Amino acid sequence: MNNLLILGCSYSHLGHHKQYSKKENSYTIHLMKKLGANKLINLAMPGASPSTVNRILLQYLDNPVFGNPDFVFIQWPNANRNEYFIDEKYDREDLEYITTSIKQGLVHFGWADGTPIKRFDGPPELTIANNTWTSTHEGEDQRFKSAHEKIFINESQRLINLYKEVGIAENYLGNLKIPYAYVESDYWNGRGLLSNSHYDMPAYNYAQHLCHKQHLIPGMGIQRGSPTYAGANDDYADGHPGIVSHRNFADELIPKLKEIINK
């Protein structure tokens, strides 16, 4: 495999690994090595919502400056998040993705790794415009957050929204014939929004038609409380799953991804 593209939220971002240990502890780099990818294009962004993932995915595929992906892995962020467009310009920086190790072929989102981005002679290699979006997870505007929580408090509404975003990615990647797989972050206590059928929820009658879930890897994830989560003692100081959790998740995930890739 040449290029492996990964999208997700802070669980897939390299920042806390670089800050508290080393980036090689991220499951994303385990995947890169074990799947034999020459390049890892890690476009994960802390605080991302499912709709952010699609925005970054479509924007990248429209202009794949680091190369077309041979495989896409999506770690869907929690379904209780969303992002909204605001015409006011915010202080949030645009996302600047850079190659941090040419030898490893590693591309990731630069500024959130605890140190200021290293400026090169030219412009950043990939910039995702971000300053006119407000995230309900990280956004500064409490008015949006309150309004969002009023509407997204219902599990059925979250189900509908996540299924729509998953359907958009599935159809987009399916149309481009790019192989892919994904996990969800809403799986805990043996139950997930995507991993299970929800016939007890009337909204499911509609939601089940929105995505086919053929490439969902069910019942696992990198989030806290997932089946491979190694417990709070393993967490980094910022509360994200630590070295063992990432190792466990990668060990479970890699054979399933190999199976999909080799089909």
Added chain:
Amino acid sequence: MSNLLVLGCSYSELEHHVKYGHRDNSYTIQIKNELGFNNLINLAISGASPQMVNRLLFQYIANPRFGMPDFVFIQWPYATRSEYYTDNNNDEQARLFTRTGESNGSIYSWKKRIGLDITDFVDNKEYFVVYNSEWSSTSETISGSQQNAHYRLTTDISQQLINLSKEVFIAETLLDKLNIPYAYVESDMKVNKYGTLPGLLSKEHENLKIYDYTKQLCHKKFLIPNCGIQLDSPTFAKDRYKDGHPGELSHKRFAEYITPKLKELIK
């Protein structure tokens, strides 16, 4: 036997024609007859949002009680609208569609809201029942606090464009996969004394920062641009029914405008 399926909001619903004029005044029946379809399956609902249109489309395709459509025409409702899942069970449990008349074939359309007697209808092949009680429309049944929250989140035209584009993409993807031909118009363009306010899906919004993202969301190959049945559309004749909806002449002019375009698409 051929079926034309129409989805939309009150602009496409037959009710106000029946009440204030004649059912055949509706553009939906005119295009059915002009295009030579046997049956019209009109699933338009007053107060519908783009999200609701897709919910009805998917639900109908999964259970095509009156037959699979040979062509689908969507009149996308205003992008300022949405619907949200609330869990608040209201008394109007479901909407009932059934055969409501003849016009060179059968007309199937919205009949009434049904409540506790819903079980009398769901298994009857003569009826198509849309469960609706747990959904709240921002134009009809939503609570005040949810309405405020909705406005906060969708007041920006760019956000409206994203929401509409996602819904259009969902419908396009489904119908493309099923090889069902279709076309659609939007309700967000208007002509007034100040000039033309272009539709959200039109190219005139290239100046919006978000346009580059939204243009990837839907291909818009079957959008019929710069027209619509809404108030202040280019074919609006200012002939409102008593309830404020466009009247007989507006519907006739709209039908005359889109019929040749639809014929071309069907060909």
